[in-house]
Amino acid sequence: MQNRNYLFTALVVAALLLACTHETTNPNSPSNTSTFSSTCSPDSVYFVSDVLPIINSNCAMSGCHDAATRADGVQLTSYSTIMKYVRAGNAARSKLYEVIIDTDPGDRMPPPPRSPLTAAQIAKIQKWINQGAKNNSCASVCDANVFTYSGAVKTMLETKCVGCHSATSPGGNINLSTYASVRTVALNGKLYGSIAHQTGFSPMPKNSAKLSDCEITQVQRWIAAGAPNN
Ligand code: HEC
Numbered sequence: 001m002q003n004r005n006y007l008f009t010a011l012v013v014a015a016l017l018l019a020c021t022h023e024t025t026n027p028n029s030p031s032n033t034s035t036f037s038s039t040c041s042p043d044s045v046y047f048v049s050d051v052l053p054i055i056n057s058n059c060a061m062s063g064c065h066d067a068a069t070r071a072d073g074v075q076l077t078s079y080s081t082i083m084k085y086v087r088a089g090n091a092a093r094s095k096l097y098e099v100i101i102d103t104d105p106g107d108r109m110p111p112p113p114r115s116p117l118t119a120a121q122i123a124k125i126q127k128w129i130n131q132g133a134k135n136n137s138c139a140s141v142c143d144a145n146v147f148t149y150s151g152a153v154k155t156m157l158e159t160k161c162v163g164c165h166s167a168t169s170p171g172g173n174i175n176l177s178t179y180a181s182v183r184t185v186a187l188n189g190k191l192y193g194s195i196a197h198q199t200g201f202s203p204m205p206k207n208s209a210k211l212s213d214c215e216i217t218q219v220q221r222w223i224a225a226g227a228p229n230n
Contacts, residue, residue, distance in 0.1 A: 036137050046128075052082075058164075
């Protein structure tokens with residue numbers, strides 16, 4: 001009898017220990033370490049290259065949802081903080097998605113006078129959530145020999161800069177949402193100076209990782225070609 005009780009207690013303790021171990025290694029708990037694929041699948045949306053830049057430049061700015069401001073207690077600066085507002089696999093029931101599609105300007109994010117996210121940005125976030133909201137990344141296929149405005153520069157600016165540099169919220173009085181206004185900062189040296197982190201310029205994108213060497217080269221070559229609308 002004594003032995004049996006002992007065995008039972010031992011089993012309960014073992015089960016509890018296992019439960020605890022399971023808890024700490026739960027694969028579903030948000031971790032800020034992303035899983036990396038060497039190639040980018042065109043059917044997948046990646047957190048690191050597709051989603052985070054949109055959130056960085058449209059939600060996590062100073063005065064909004066950065067670590068210092070945390071407007072409404074909401075911080076959106078990393079995978080783990082963003083996941084508090086995401087139900088993996090179910091965009092429709094994710095707070096993050098609900099607020100970006102809200103048609104009531106009083107509830108929509110980003111709030112007026114900022115523009116809503118574009119349909120393409122909303123679709124990306126929706127697809128990422130519905131694909132499981134993974135902390136995934138891939139080696140982006142950036143070709144430094146492709147440096148047209150429409151084929152390289154514009155998309156990069158829209159993903160990583162325009163949230164803070166639109167007509168309605170021009171950070172530092174700089175609007176990067178139209179070709180004409182991008183051309184001005186391209187030709188006066190500010191665009192390259194800021195993304196290359198040259199001294200005398202504010203390093204951009206603000207509060208985010210520096211652009212890749214390939215992206216910087218694309219912009220540099222486009223400017224050297226006269227910043228054409230090509
Ligand atoms: C989170 C908001 C934010 C993002 C994202 C951002 N910027 Fe800025 N940017 C600012 C603010 C605010 C300023 C004004 C100067 C400052 O506060 O550093 C500024 C200033 C600039 C300037 C003027 C720099 C100077 O020294 O005169 C340029 C050019 C610029 N940004 C380009 C970019 C580009 C290109 C990107 C994307 C690769 C980008 N920014 C991303 C907020 C942002």
